[in-house]
Amino acid sequence: AVNKPLVVSTWNSGQISNAAAWPVLEKGGKALDAVEQAAIAIENDINCCVGLGGNPDRDGHVTLDACLMDDKFNCGSVAFVEKVKHPISLARKLMETTPHVFLAGEGAQQFAIASGFKLESGKLSPDAEKAYKEWLKKADYKPVINIERQQAHPKGHGPFAPERFEDGSFNHDTMGTIALDASGNLSGMCTTSGMGFKMRGRIGDSPIIGSGLYVDNEVGAATGSGQGEEVIRICGTHTIVELMRNGATPAEACKKAIERIIKINPEKAKTFQVGFIAINKQGEIGAYSIQKGFNYTVTEQGGKGKVINSESYF
Numbered sequence: 001a002v003n004k005p006l007v008v009s010t011w012n013s014g015q016i017s018n019a020a021a022w023p024v025l026e027k028g029g030k031a032l033d034a035v036e037q038a039a040i041a042i043e044n045d046i047n048c049c050v051g052l053g054g055n056p057d058r059d060g061h062v063t064l065d066a067c068l069m070d071d072k073f074n075c076g077s078v079a080f081v082e083k084v085k086h087p088i089s090l091a092r093k094l095m096e097t098t099p100h101v102f103l104a105g106e107g108a109q110q111f112a113i114a115s116g117f118k119l120e121s122g123k124l125s126p127d128a129e130k131a132y133k134e135w136l137k138k139a140d141y142k143p144v145i146n147i148e149r150q151q152a153h154p155k156g157h158g159p160f161a162p163e164r165f166e167d168g169s170f171n172h173d174t175m176g177t178i179a180l181d182a183s184g185n186l187s188g189m190c191t192t193s194g195m196g197f198k199m200r201g202r203i204g205d206s207p208i209i210g211s212g213l214y215v216d217n218e219v220g221a222a223t224g225s226g227q228g229e230e231v232i233r234i235c236g237t238h239t240i241v242e243l244m245r246n247g248a249t250p251a252e253a254c255k256k257a258i259e260r261i262i263k264i265n266p267e268k269a270k271t272f273q274v275g276f277i278a279i280n281k282q283g284e285i286g287a288y289s290i291q292k293g294f295n296y297t298v299t300e301q302g303g304k305g306k307v308i309n310s311e312s313y314f
């Protein structure tokens with residue numbers, strides 16, 4: 001029997017996103033609506049790595065990337081967007097009301113205004129401000145391996161939001177959610193403020209269809225988190241879906257994609273993190289990461305989110 005409905009999100013902060021997605025799925029709603037709700041919930045939350053409260057780029061501006069994809073190969077992405085609170089809804093608007101699939105920067109912001117989205121102030125959240133000031137002392141661009149820590153949320157928004165490191169260095173806490181609805185259809189989303197203190201204009205894997213997110217309703221769906229540049233090199237999530245098409249389970253497919261990244265440069269791979277999650281049409285779930293510390297949240301029958309530690313290469 002097919003295990004449905006079902007929603008899986010990256011990280012233990014997936015409890016926030018899954019809690020928003022589940023009511024949609026439980027009522028027999030569409031996976032696309034569920035994953036959009038998942039993104040909205042995490043974009044509303046104040047945390048290091050998603051939404052306007054996230055860490056800024058090295059010039060001090062928060063720039064957001066997000067995408068979503070449904071069960072009919074419809075997709076929408078926005079990147080390098082400023083002052084828009086819900087880039088996921090902007091991506092959906094682009095997908096549903098224009099012939100385009102990908103819009104960036106100033107043009108994306110113009111489209112937001114034209115579509116009735118309100119622009120926010122662009123002021124950094126207190127946490128991001130603090131982290132940025134700290135980062136400016138050295139202004140080093142040195143990605144560190146993320147290990148998500150289970151700590152109380154500094155703002156009391158719930159126990160599982162991503163935490164920022166004390167020294168202002170960043171986590172990899174992009175949120176990706178994939179869902180299978182009661183009708184057996186798949187959709188997914190990915191939303192992020194990207195690498196903290198990135199170069200201005202830098203875009204990672206998260207809004208790139210086939211890298212940060214891919215959905216093929218005949219096969220499965222995959223998303224991920226981590227060092228975007230390394231995911232883009234292998235078109236990570238598209239690779240995972242193709243591996244599943246050729247018979248791999250979601251777990252095997254995630255593992256093979258990670259091994260492909262590691263094979264490019266095994267020494268360098270020791271220094272960064274990538275984690276993938278995947279589901280297939282039968283509702284089977286899998287994940288794999290390079291480093292220890294990646295986890296994900298699964299919500300299925302009963303509706304209670306379960307946090308699972310991913311297997312890892314190292």
Ligand code: SD4
Pocket residue numbers: 049171172173174192193194195203204205206224225226227228229
């Ligand atoms: C990126 N994949 O922009 C994202 C990074 C990430 O929290 O996971 N950040 O490359």
